[in-house]
Amino acid sequence: MTWTVMPSFDTHAQAREEFRWNLPEEFNPAVDFLRKHDDTSRTALRYEVPDGGLETYSFDDLDDASDRIAAALADLGVETGDRVGVVVPQKPQNPISHLANWKLGAVSVPLTVLFGRDALQYRLADSEAAAVVVDPSVRETIEEIREECPDLEHVIELGGAESVAGDAHAFDDLLAEYDPGIDVYDATSETPTAIMYTSGSTGPPKGVRHSHALWLGRAAAAYNYFDQGLEPGETTLWTPADWAWGAALGGTLFAAWHHGCTIVGWPRDGFDPEEAYDLMERHGVTKAFMPPTALRMLMSVDDPEERFDLDLETFASAGEPLTSEVVDWVDETFADIAINEFYGQTELNLVVGNSSSWFDTRPGSMGKPFPGYEVTVLDPETREELEAGEVGELAVKPDDRRVFFDEYWKLPEKTENKRTEDGWFLTGDLVERDDDGYCWFVSRTDDVILTSGYRVGPMEVEEAILHHPQTEQAGVVGVPDETRGEAIKAYVQPATDDYDPDALREEIRDLVRERLAEYEYPKHVAFVDELPTTTTGKIQRRSLRDGE
Structure with a gap:
């Protein structure tokens, strides 16, 4: 049996104690999303055509x-x-x-x-x-x-x-x-x-x-961070995030259809906060997944509750830590809109978060473990469990192994290294857990950059930069940015002394956009005579960050 609506729980403690995964042996998500609902003639998708017009699709x-x-x-x-x-x-x-x-x-x-x-x-x-x-x-x-x-x-x-x-x-x-x-x-x-x-x-x-169990895990998480409010035929969801990303595809689009709700599709090249408010008013959006960068851009619009007739009940956000400034803005600007941050990984589903129907959001906190998962904090070196108040690596254990990833494709050793001998899956994120069970993000254990909700591996950016004939070496790190959370900064060692810094800087940015993605281009490019390296010739990115 699959869930049309997840079981509701009055308290987080009750949910943690009573929830059990109910994964069916026979399960095809295409059938689950489209055919199991009482009324399959209901609208599943409202699509705003880029050049004008509206298309509606039933299940x-x-x-x-x-x-x-x-x-x-x-x-x-x-x-x-x-x-x-x-x-x-x-x-x-x-x-x-x-x-x-x-x-x-x-x-x-x-x-x-x-x-x-x-x-x-x-x-x-x-x-x-x-x-x-x-x-x-x-x-x-x-x-x-x-x-x-x-x-x-x-x-x-x-x-x-x-x-x-x-x-x-x-x-x-x-x-x-x-x-x-x-x-x-x-x-x-x-x-x-x-x-x-x-x-x-x-x-x-x-x-x-x-x-396929992935989609049930994401649907369960969405039910929680959208405050147990995904009602069939009554709830409309939207996100500006690309449907290629896990939280948008599984945690918003397919979660909506699993629960029998409507999703709004609105392909746009960029994010305009005025247009976003107008869209949410137009379609009566009640639940919105908003990456922190989008929320910070929404903050630039004055008096949104007075100017727009919004049906919004919940903002959910993930991808990078929310600052207290954003949480306070939602609380001060809107009378009845909750904001729930959640945390997950491509590999490990959406496992920690806030749900205002269960407990108060603590600005800056990742929240508490969702039902169906155990979490702990491990010493990065010894893998021993740490007490509250100590910083270590967040590790997660699902009650049902199937809701986590099966493998890294063609990488058995990396698959094996993702889990400890005790069955804890490692996240690579350093956190601190307080006495009340809230988790607080500290940093990555590796060099991954969190920018505008995207995770960017610096090596890909470095390799793209080195395709430019005027570059000899490159090191890429994340630096603090008020809008993006982190911005990408590239330290570049030119191949010769004969170059125009301004021209080369723009050529590098354009090259990365062309070869990788728009969000991976280095906002900052600094030229250096020499980059710090290890004895084996690897770039010391930590030294670059420490020099900021």
Whole structure:
């Protein structure tokens, strides 16, 4: 049995004591999200078309469309276990493609349109994707890297035949050509569902392979950080975050559909706070997942409660620590809107957070463990458990192993190192836990940069910078930033003394945007004669940070 609505609990203590994972043996998320609701004719998605207009999709509409795309993929040769990339922003074709994959037993690879050529090439090649569904905005990049992705046989581009060039298949034509009624793959909670990529500090991005239980874990967490208020047919959710990211895809979009709620899709190149308020008013959004950077931008609008007729009940936020300034602003600006920070990882689901229906938010705190998880703080060296008030590495243990990741794709040693002999999964985050059970983020144990809600591995940025012929060496670190939380700063050792600093600085920024992603470009670029290195020649990023 799966949950249509999670069981509600009056107190956090009661939830921690009584909640039990109820993962079904037979489970396909496409069926769970679309077919189990009492009224499948209800609106599941309200999509604001970028050039104007509104499209609405019921659960039935999405079921029909994903059936058709699943039939098309099967006809193209996509089989059970094959990987299929999805590089689509907040458009209906994004979830339709994922649902089609699962109906076939294929594995989704969610990717953002913000990625540049290197980022897309690495992930599609590493996942051995057999097919990819792409937005027209990234089609040229896909063609550029096609030969570097030997397993990639099919590209499906959004639009009709009149706008799709080359050998790509037109998404709209496939919808029209194939019929619904596909036999849905007989899946379980342990059937592979997705490979999501996370950046690291000491190597290339790691593919994190999950099973279908992932979506139930995210839906349970969302029910908690949205204050047990995901009512079927009554709640409308929205997030400005890209649907390629775990908290947006699983913790907002698919969590909404698991609970029978409506999601708003609104693809935009940037975030305008005035437009965001207007959108939430227009659609009667009641629950919003807002990364801290978006919340700080919302703060720039004067008197939002007086100017906009909002139905908002809860802001949920994650990706970087919320400052007390943001929490206080919500409390002082809005009469009846709660703000709940939560914490999770690509590998380990959403495991710690605040829920104002259970306990008071303490500004700056990550919150307390969600039901279904145990947490502890370990000494980074000895792995011994620490007392309250001591700083150590946050470690998590699920009551049901299936809600966590299965493996790092093709990296068995790293998979093994993620967990201690006692079964604790390591997060790489240093925290302090107080006497009341609240967790407080201190820092990363590695060099990962938390900027605007994104986790950026410095090595990828350094390698992109070194593609410029005028650079000899580069070291990348995070520095404090009022809006982003952290900004990316690159220390660059030029290859020669003959260069224009201003011109080279802009060329480096443009190069990183092109090869990686818009959010990975270095806001600050400093030129140095020499970079600090270890005896083996590795960049000492700690020395760069200490010099700030």
